[in-house]
Amino acid sequence: MAYKLDKIDTAIINSLMEDGRKSFRQISREINVSTPTVKTRFQKLLNMGLVKSVVPILDTSKLKRSHGIKLESNKKIKNGMSVKINCDYCDGPINDKPKILRFANIERFLCCNGCKTHYKEKYQGRIDSITEQYKNSKK
Incomplete structure (x- = not known):
């Protein structure tokens, strides 16, 4: 079973895709969760290999929609997508x-x-x- 991205994961990823230099505090204010939550979730995404770098470079080949359709590289990350690990x-x-x-x-x-x-x-x-x-x- 693959890890399902939830709304917090996708909000963090999409925020960093806009500007990879944002601090965890900036992201937490933007998405209305605590700074430790952002830090913990980011670390998990990094450890899973979805986030390849602090800049973040995403390996979109690891993402697929619920029916196995791969994500096109220029599309937004959505809730419920799966990460192949x-x-x-x-x-x-x-x-x-x-x-x-x-x-x-x-x-x-x-x-x-x-x-x-x-x-x-x-x-x-x-x-x-x-x-x-x-x-x-x-x-």
Whole structure:
């Protein structure tokens, strides 16, 4: 099952498509949600791979309308569109609800518990290092 974009996700994306330099505070005022909500949602979109850069460059090939019709590159993002997600370990498609590995301010999307376990084993040193750096930056 793909992640469904809701009205907050689409409002954030469309706001950034108008001006990629907007702050989270500017966007939150524009779309009437809290700044932490904008930041959290943006981070999720970034971790999913839909937002490729802070500028944001969208991979519209990952978007499709409810009936599988791909989005044309010059069209607006709409509520209910789906984002195709690939597993961050095996790179296979995630057809069901993703298994999410969270550490520091990062989310990794995995297709199954096996990939989640293997990802943690393979990258445990990096995960620990990033988590430690994140904790130190919050002090």
